[in-house]
Amino acid sequence: MSADIRRIDGTLPGERQGIVLDRLQRFGKVIAAELAVEFGVSEDSIRRDLRELAAAGLCKRVYGGALLATAATTLEERRAWQPERKRALAKVAASLVLPGQILIIDAGSTNLAIAAALPERQQLTVVTNAPDVAAALMGRPGFEVLMLGGRIDHKIGGAVGAQTVRDVQGLRADLCFPGACAIDADSGLWTMDAEEVVLKRAMVEASGETVIVATNDKLLTAATHHTASIAAVTHLVVERDADVKIVARFRSKGVGVHMAS
Amino acid sequence: MSADIRRIDGTLPGERQGIVLDRLQRFGKVIAAELAVEFGVSEDSIRRDLRELAAAGLCKRVYGGALLATAATTLEERRAWQPERKRALAKVAASLVLPGQILIIDAGSTNLAIAAALPERQQLTVVTNAPDVAAALMGRPGFEVLMLGGRIDHKIGGAVGAQTVRDVQGLRADLCFPGACAIDADSGLWTMDAEEVVLKRAMVEASGETVIVATNDKLLTAATHHTASIAAVTHLVVERDADVKIVARFRSKGVGVHMAS
DNA sequence: GACTTCATTGCACGATTGTGCACGTTTATA
C-alpha cells in the first residue's frame, strides 16, 4: 500500500469500523466508494465492514453504502425492528423476575417484548405508563396491572409528565425496566427526551433493582440527558454478540451482565 | 450513458425510499413526477420505489403518485373479525364527533370500535381508562390521548377505582362514551359492576353531552346499579333493526336517536 | 531461524441490483 497524504493511514480494522459508525451517526449514511478512498483500502474491505456492522444491527445495508439503523422513525417501525433479537433479549430479561414481585415497565418496543415474555400465573404486579404494555397483559392470568395516567406522548408510546411522575412516586416496586436510549459503564444511563428523564428517574428510585435491556447500538451511542448513575443498574441484558470489552467494563462496575442467546 | 446522472444528489437508492416514506408520513401523499425531478432520476425509478413500498404495505399506490397507508385502514383490516354490526354502530357514533372536541371513551369492545372509527387529523383529545383504546389511537395523526391511571380490571378491560375517578373529576369534556350494560327510556342507564358505576357517573358528569351506543340486547335487559338518568343522555345510537316502539319512547324523552346502517 | 497459524486484504469473476428507454396498455378527464 503506497502512502497517500489524503488517506487515513495506520487504522486497524476495528478502529475503522468505529470511525465508520461515528460517521454514520453524524451524517446518517455512508457511501462505500467514498470510504474506500478515504481509508485507502479497497471497496471490498469497506463492504466487509459494513456487512459486519449490519449483522450486529448497527447499520442498514443499502445498495451503494449504508444507512444509520437507529433512524427508524415511527413507533410501528421500531416495533417491527428486529423482532427476533428483541424476543431473545426479552426472554432473558423476563427470567430475572421472581414470583410475586412488583414490576415497573416503561414504554418502548423492547419493554413491550419483555411484557409479552413474562411468565403467567406468578402473581406479578405490573405498573406501566404504556397502554400497549397494559393491553398486552390485560386478560392474561396472574397479572395485576396498574396503569399510570397522564398525557400520552406519541413518539414515546406512553404517558409522561407531572401526573405520571406523581403516580410513580406513590409506589414501591421490586424490579424496574426503564428503557434506556444509551448506557455507558462510567457515566450510566442516558435518555434523549427531557420529559422522559424525570419519569425514568422516578421509576428507578421507586424500585429496589433496575434492569437495563440494551441492544448493541445502545452500548455505543450517546444521548443528551443523564438519567441514572451506573450504581443504580442492577442487571444489564445485552445481545449475544455484544462487544466483549464493553461487557467487561460493566462487570467491573458490579453490574450483573446477562447475554441473550 | 445517462446512467451517470444517478448520484448528483448523493442519494443512495435505498435511502431514497426512506425519504419518500418520510415525506409520505408528513404530507400524506407524494407525486411521482415531483419526486423524479427532486431526486434527479426518471419517473420509472420512482414508480418502482412506490411499487415496492406499496408491496410492503407502507403506502397506497394511486394514479400519479401514492398515498399514506393510514393506520386506520390497516387497523380496520386487522379488526376484520369484528362483528359487522359493531362497526356500523361505531361509524355512526364517530360521526357525532366534531373537530377539536374532547372525548371521554370508556372501556369495552364497542368503544374500542368507536375509537378505531374516529376520524384522523381533527385535533381530537381522547381521555380513556382503557389501555387498548389508548394503544389503538397511539400513533394515529391528530390525536391527543390522555390515559386515566389506576388498577386495571381484567373483566372490564380498563382502569377503575378511586384514583381513576379522581382523575376524571379533574377534567371537562365535550362528549362522553360510557359503555352501558342496559338502558331504559324511563329509568336511564344501568351498569353491572359496583365499582364501574362510580367511574361512569364521573365520566357523564364531566362531559357536556353523553352518547350511548346500544346493541339490541341492551335495550331489553336490566342491570343492578343505576348510573345516570335518561336526561343525561344526549345521543343514542342503535342498530338498524332496533324495536321501533322502544326507539319512539327514547325520542319522546328528548334523546337524539341515530340508527346504524 | 524455520515453521505453522491466523487474520486481513486485494483481485478476479459471476451474480445481482438499479437505471433509463422503448413500446404497448390502462386510466382520468374533458
Place this chain on the structure above:
DNA sequence: TATAAACGTGCACAATCGTGCAATGAAGTC
C-alpha cells in the same frame, strides 16, 4: 368517446455485490 398522462413490462448496460482464492504480515511454536 377522444386524448393525454401515467402505467407496466421487457431489455440493455453499468454499478455494485458476494465469494473464492492467493498474497501479505503479524504472532506464536518448535
